[in-house]
Amino acid sequence: MTPRFFNTLGRRVEALAPAQAGKVGLYTCGPTVYNHAHIGNLRTFLFEDILRRSLEYLGYEVHQVMNLTDVDDKTIQGAHAAGLGLDEYTEPFIASFFEDLATLRVQPAQEYPRATHHVAEMIELTEELVARGHAYEKEGSVFFRIASDEDYGKLSGVDVDQVVQGDRVASDEYGKDDVRDFVLWKAAKPGEPTWDSPWGPGRPGWHIECSAMSMKYLGNSFDIHCGGVDNIFPHHDNEIAQSESATGEPFAKVWLHSEHLIVEGQKMSKSLGNFYTLKDLLALGKDPRAMRYLLLSVNYRQKLNFTFEAIEASGAALRRLDEHRFRLQHAVESGEAKPRVAELCEGLTSDFGAALADDLNLSAALAVLFGFIKETNIVIESGGLGAGDRERILTALARVDQVLAVLDPSQWTQASAEGPSDEEIQGWVDERDAARRRRDFARSDELRDRLAELSIVLEDTPDGTRWKRG
RNA sequence: GGCGACGUGGCCAAGUGGUAAGGCAAGGGUCUGCAAAACCCUCAUUCCCCGGUUCGAAUCCGGGCGUCGCCUCCA
Helix, strand or coil, X not given: CCCEEEECXXXXXXXXXXXXXXXXXXXXXXXXXXXXCEHHHHHHHHHHHHHHHHHHHCCXXXXXXXXXXXXCHHHHHHHHHHCCCHXXXXXXXXXXXXXXXXXXXXXXXXXCCEHHHCHHHHHHHHHHHHHCCCEEEECCEEEECHHHCCXXXXXXXXXXXXXXCCCHHHHHCCCCCCCCCEEEEEECCCCCCCECCCCCCEEECCHHHHHHHHHHHHCCCEEEEEEEHHHHHHHHHHHHHHHHHHXXXXXXXXXXXXXXXXXXXXXXXXXXXXXXXXXXXXXXXXXXXXXXXXXXXXXXXXXXXXXXXXHHHHHHXXXXXXXXXXXXXXXXXXXXXXXXXXXXXXXXXXXXXXXXXXXXXHHHHHHHHHHHHXXXXXXXXXXXXXXXXXXXXXXXXXXXXHHHCCCCHHHCCCCCCCCCCHHHHHHHXXXXXXXXHCCXXXXXXXXXXXXXXXXXXXXXXXXXXXXXXX
8 A cells, every 4th residue: 555645845645655665664753862761752762763664664764864963053162161081971872872762662774974074975976966056155164055945945935035033043153154154164163072174274164964874874866855844844845955956856755844843732841840761761660662652643643642641641652452362362262263263363464554645644543453453352242252363363463563553562561580480379369269169259359459469460250250461 | 025834522542525533531331259351332413713606515715712833954
């Protein structure tokens, strides 16, 4: 099935048409490693993970590149304030970033190029822009001349002539010809890390790194470019301007942007005290699996209202899914395979794919999943499963979990050897059943209470007692 | 000032011209020695307000109210 996406460039939904059939080149704007990632950043990375996994679900081979911005104003300032070298300063944040991705089970990209390792490519691209008359040098800095680019701003639709100039433009800049021009190369300032260039020592501007690295790994033209909505202008407009002016070829074909998340209805900010990193939430005892579920359950083009209540609701939704898996494991198979089960499994995998193909409609995809859960519960309840049905259902669930990555609790639990073993627990459960059979309810309730204290949940059913850790 | 998004049941959230998905919560039922857990069922004549177009609108158009984002290095 051919997926359709809302392309920011043109602002309409269009069918994906990769340059190479069956293969997708994907560039995703990565983190600036001056701090731990906050949940807003992670929403975007999770959206990109879902995109990547969805494309793979639909049969595409995806080549994903995500940059690490390890040199810019913030990293330089941070390193300076900490009295560290740039690398020394960014390294722990890079490590922290990869930890967070692993915690949320984000599938790694094939490449994570770092800006500081690609300065040569950026210089080369800048030289090309100068040679073509799209950029000019001024006191050791190089600027992109916006007036030289006919369709500048085509992504955001911003009319540059109308842009109100902020006060800070003047402060950081170095005498541009036109106040709207943006910097490609910054002349060295005292105390900043520098690289040698044809214009003297300096460091790259921010926008140029994504152009240089995306084209290096994916070619001058590639299929999809992603980022947060805040990057549309100016970052992505500038990338397009630089890249297309330098190569004369179209840059990324499809642009996908994820909306921001807000916290308890308000913009997340440190001053409001509602600013959270993933590590903050883990420290509060929040379940990373529920966070992945929450962050992926809302359409990426919709603002996501992140609340503690919503984390709880996500956890409850997961418990329902876990319960289904649990029932499945204890269900008895008898007789021939049920045609209804095969039909449901078929429906799940195809309807789920159709929802993904519709601009990553995860809400619809989850509705398909819950419909499947309910229907298979009914089959289990009325008459039970036939030979091979359990495996059939588990296989279908594993298929959709290639995208969701939240369905299998065993992938998430850190093995804790705390408490009694399964065998011990089973022994007490058996003993309680025996007491119940001889109607010694005092004894059976005593055992039930003891197990409850160990947060073992019992489920008495007509087929016997099942138990699970709560 | 410019550009853009959004407003759907108690909460979260799909649906963008054909008569309101799904999750959480809530209520009822089944099961049970009693419970618990679980499962099943029920739960918006209506989609911020007012006009208009249409056989038909939550969906399109106009106006209003409200919330929010971007406007030179914030995902």
